[in-house]
Amino acid sequence: MRALICGVTGQDGAYLSRLLIDRGYEVHGTSRDAAHASLARLEALGVRDGVRLHSMAPGDFRSVLQVLALVRPDEVYDLGGQSSVGLSFEQPIETMESIAGATLNLMEALRALDLACRTYNACSSECFGDTGDAPADERTAFRPRSPYGVAKAAAYWHVANYRASYGMFACSGILFNHESPLRPERFVTQKIVGAACRIAGGSREPLVLGNLDVSRDWGWAPEYVEAMWRMLRQPRPCDYVIATGETHPLRAFVERAFAAVGLDWREHVRSDPALARPSDIAVSRADPSRAAAELGWRASMRMPQVVDAMVAAHRGASPARRG
């Protein structure tokens, strides 16, 4: 089996590479400029030499067509694109082009080449927006609250339409937050873990965060890539919510991270409203029961275990291979 992972240098791309190589796949991966891509994550997982890299600009149709024609994959995992909600307010157009524009190019290229290929699209819980107390499942209407969420919603519907219109085997995984030691510090989880570990090591830096009351469903990225792979093993293509099913406030994440290094978070953390996004999601709650029933997939690590594993990795106790 031959797989193509678009956005292979990111967190999910690296874990998925590891999983597919372990399962005997020939793995090809794309990055905008393969010659200058950061391969640190692939290296951390020991798959840097196992992945064949190609340069591909997802917004450039010709470039997408060329790579697909060359690789002729059995499975495509579309994980590329601008991945920061915060940055999407600064760069809304690039966000749209790299997410929904890329999806459109990929689906059109697959159609043009008539490849009997199964496709996974990385959708996001950001599409649901604020769920309140009602957990979101695959039937819940989207109500995105950021340029990132709006772009992901458009990409989701492109995939659904190409499946309905042209009978393509294409799935969207609506993944809730999933973290790992490979997360960059631009993401709040790694920012918290990094600061807690440095403060425990003697740093006098304060940790300044936005709204501590926002609640999220945080899972463990290495488990989530398993769900992606299982979606493409089903008899029929379908969309799945992937999450732990447990929602916690950011405050609890912070508390756990500082407790893990023996500190009281209240002495080191302050909240600055200036860091809040122009529009944010208060509560993100998921019902992943379809994935459990049809994919036999369940998250084994919940927020506390995710925090502990990230802290342990940051302190050098355990590399990112865990999971």
Place this chain on the structure above:
Amino acid sequence: MPEEAAGARKVALVTGVTGQDGAYLAELLLQKGYEVHGLRRRSSLFKTDRIDHLYRDPHSPGCRFFLHYGDLTDATSLLRIVQQTQPDEIYNLAAQSHVAVSFEEPEYTANADGLGTLRILEAIRILGLAGRTRFYQASTSELYGLVKETPQRETTPFHPRSPYGVAKLYAYWITVNYREAYGMYACNGILFNHESPVRGETFVTRKITRALARIRLGLQERLYLGNLDARRDWGHAKDFVEAQWLMLQQPAPDDYVVATGQQHSVREFVALAAAELGMPLEWQGSGAGERGVDAASGKCVVEVDPRYFRPAEVNTLLGDAAKAHAALGWSPRIGFDALVREMVREDLAQAERDLQAHNSGYRYYSYHE
């Protein structure tokens, strides 16, 4: 007569001013005393037929209607025009608006309809006009696609079925997002199908009235259509642009469904238009083999061509405009019968002009899709 006193003149920018809605809206705004700036794309043809009656020489004193070259796919042009005109209201009516074409040109459709909307919102924000300029986004019943409930209202979840629907979905949510994130006065009008004698010739309603008028006068043999069972909520564009204007005159921005609440099939539209032309039809066969036969002459005038079936069909759309009625005081004035009658009358007049040109030895254009 302008309703507004001089000095308090409002400025509106209308994208897509050369289109059906743009023409009706520009006329309405000029009547209300606005200074109206219209955006049009560069083309080697004029394409200003629909606004010809509104045009004044910009050198003439008191001219309140101006055209600018610009393109929704060109952010620099949008920024420049918004900066120059400093509009109180922007109506974003420009789009690649044809559902079937969007399957052929999905990327262009996403760029013009989806990103184009974002480019205007960004222009407003970058120029510091977020607190002043009001924004109307032309959203569409195609968002409902595979409908989740009937009739469709503002709370009905979306399920777009075409690249056009997905691009418009992006535009809808990015408009909501800029309202929520930056406090902009931005509204979506979720307009169900709206037609008129100046509807584009490739849209099914106009295609029907134009073809039947020409068949009636012997200028054309036959009309080929796709899904005759598709059911739509058809209103008149003249009524609908008034709802667009009303949305920007409220104390707070919101999204509204605009529809007639009446539904008819494509087949019913064809039958009424043919009857109006004194050419009642009989229907024979079914599915792709269905034919509409001129009852008097026995000639087949309507045939199904599977080429016009879409990769994914939207079978039924029916809107509930109760919110627009309650909050905006809006309701449609022109019903289905009057709409079809007006379209048939106008297309018959055009066909007669072509016939006279032909009989006098002049060339006339057939135009082909």
